[in-house]
Amino acid sequence: AIQMTQSPSSLSASVGDRVTITCRASQGIRNDIGWYQQRPGKAPKLLIYATSSLQGGVPSRFSGSGSDTDFTLTISSLQPEDSATYFCLEDYGYPLTFGGGTKVEIK
Amino acid sequence: EVQLVESGGGLVQPGGSLRLSCAASGFTFSDHFMDWVRQAPGKGLEWVGRIRKKPNNYTTEYAASLKGRFTISRDDSNNSVFLQMNSVKTEDTAVYYCARVWSDSSGRDALNLWGQGTMVTVSS
Numbered sequence: 647a648i649q650m651t652q653s654p655s656s657l658s659a660s661v662g663d664r665v666t667i668t669c670r671a672s673q674g675i676r677n678d679i680g681w682y683q684q685r686p687g688k689a690p691k692l693l694i695y696a697t698s699s700l701q702g703g704v705p706s707r708f709s710g711s712g713s714d715t716d717f718t719l720t721i722s723s724l725q726p727e728d729s730a731t732y733f734c735l736e737d738y739g740y741p742l743t744f745g746g747g748t749k750v751e752i753k
Numbered sequence: 754e755v756q757l758v759e760s761g762g763g764l765v766q767p768g769g770s771l772r773l774s775c776a777a778s779g780f781t782f783s784d785h786f787m788d789w790v791r792q793a794p795g796k797g798l799e800w801v802g803r804i805r806k807k808p809n810n811y812t813t814e815y816a817a818s819l820k821g822r823f824t825i826s827r828d829d830s831n832n833s834v835f836l837q838m839n840s841v842k843t844e845d846t847a848v849y850y851c852a853r854v855w856s857d858s859s860g861r862d863a864l865n866l867w868g869q870g871t872m873v874t875v876s877s
Contacts, residue, residue: 647817682864689870690850695857699861743800747797747798
């Protein structure tokens with residue numbers, strides 16, 4: 647199975663900061679990765695699919711990039727409502743694998 | 754309203770069985786693959802498995818660690834997907850989510866609709 651190493655596991659940043667979260671796959675996964683936001687006590691929500699495609703209704707401050715094994719989720723200007731845990735999910739093959747998550751806190 | 758609603762969670766003893774249900778509404782359920790994902794308390798997300806749609810013969814995929822104990826099925830006539838959990842272990846304690854697999858016009862997939870989750874506690 648593919649392993650997804652997500653970093654950092656947590657971060658604290660100020661409103662307006664640029665935030666970057668990375669996922670590294672144990673093998674090439676083309677562009678088959680998505681990013682999900684999960685607020686406490688809530689279900690995950692799709693933000694980005696296929697590396698860089700923004701899901702409808704998601705603010706444009708969220709963006710994704712990368713290829714092959716290294717992928718990034720960027721929040722260009724952190725907002726208070728972005729306080730959440732973020733997960734990557736590779737869907738290159740079976741089984742699908744999530745990254746370990748990044749908890750984003752607002753200073 | 755487009756939604757998924759899970760049910761069937763609760764307390765089950767180790768070695769027991771439980772069947773979770775997920776009811777879909779507001780979209781054409783039979784057009785979609787469906788996934789189950791779980792989250793142990795305070796932990797990350799773990800993909801459980803997938804069931805494809807009728808044109809794909811309702812075939813299934815599972816996480817390797819769960820294969821043989823968990824079975825996913827669906828009833829398109831009732832817009833529902835199920836997770837049969839057998840021989841449960843304490844480590845199966847988690848919130849279980851069902852999720853819709855969506856494909857864009859280019860065939861790229863994502864889980865774009867999730868239920869609220871149902872809690873399963875395995876304990877004696």
